[in-house]
Amino acid sequence: MKNRVFSGARPTGRQHLGNYLGAIQNYVNLQDEYDCIYCIVDIHALTTLDDTSSLQKNIHEMMLDWLAAGLDPRKSILFVQSHVPEVTELHTLLSMVTPLSWLLRVPTFKEKVKLQPQNVNYGLVGYPVLMTADIVLYKAGVVPVGEDQLPHLELAREIARRFNNLFGDTFPEPEAKLTTFPLILGLDGKEKMSKQLDNDIELALSDEETAARVMEAVTDPARRYRSDPGHPKICNIFRLHGYFNPFQSDNLAEQCRSAEIGCVDCKKALAQEINSTLKSFRERRAKLAEKPEYIVNVLADGASRARVIARETIKEVKQNMRLL
Ligand code: TRP
16 A cells, blocks of 8 residues: 555635645645545634635635646545544544643644734644644655644654554554745745735736736845846745746846846746746636536545545544543
8 A cells, every 4th residue: 555645734715826836736746656635624724713704615716726736536535624524533532642731832823822812712722633633534654744834743743652652553653744845935025925914926817917916026125226236045036936947047047146137027037937837727727617516526525535544543543542
């Protein structure tokens, strides 16, 4: 049997370049080497959402992006977390072997407490326990994630280890697999690209919308006039060129440093590169968007395949805990 990969992503709706370079491409590439399970974690989303009116739409849009990018339901299991309710059962059982002190130390928890002091709910503290349940329910050994998720993964390993020590060998200790492009900065050139910060470029934009968005980006702040020499090393547009057109980027850096090209030229070139890279993605997406029932079917099939594995694990867990 191939080693199993599991990864989850929150239902943030239409995906952006950061999601694509940092996660989705990696998911796609892993499909041939591993048995992959990719999950849209709608229950996790509830830890920070009080308005769920866009949840279904976001799940749908995100799935469209995943499929158009090459996630293949014939190769991988693609499903929505809440469609396999066994994960909540495992979450409860794992919560009994997880010391509260481990959870209170998690950096993302501390950040969330600062960000949403009015909504520090019980589920938020348990976020990493639910994430552990996601992974170990499928006995996944490999978890592709970005750097920000490493503390969660460390905790998942500790919880799995503790469970195994208490109740006998049940779960493999999952290993993080860092993506090749761990951090994509947004149009502000400062923060991680994110929809919430409105510094993102959505994959599903038209060519014109992409170009307009790229034009808004911050470049080298010291370069005020067209004739000023630029500093590509600190410029996010240059960095993005490196992802989309790596062979041209040395050349471009030289032209920037010598002020042979201005930021507008450089941005136009980047928009063109993004648009040509995403051309076939956008065509596939438009076709898929015409068949909403196809997405529903993919997700139903994914959930039923996931559930077969989930039920088996739950049975074993309960036997090992003497609940059966
Ligand atoms: N916490 C992850 C994030 O915010 C999402 C996630 C939930 C996840 N469950 C997972 C990632 C299991 C990997 C494996 O990005």
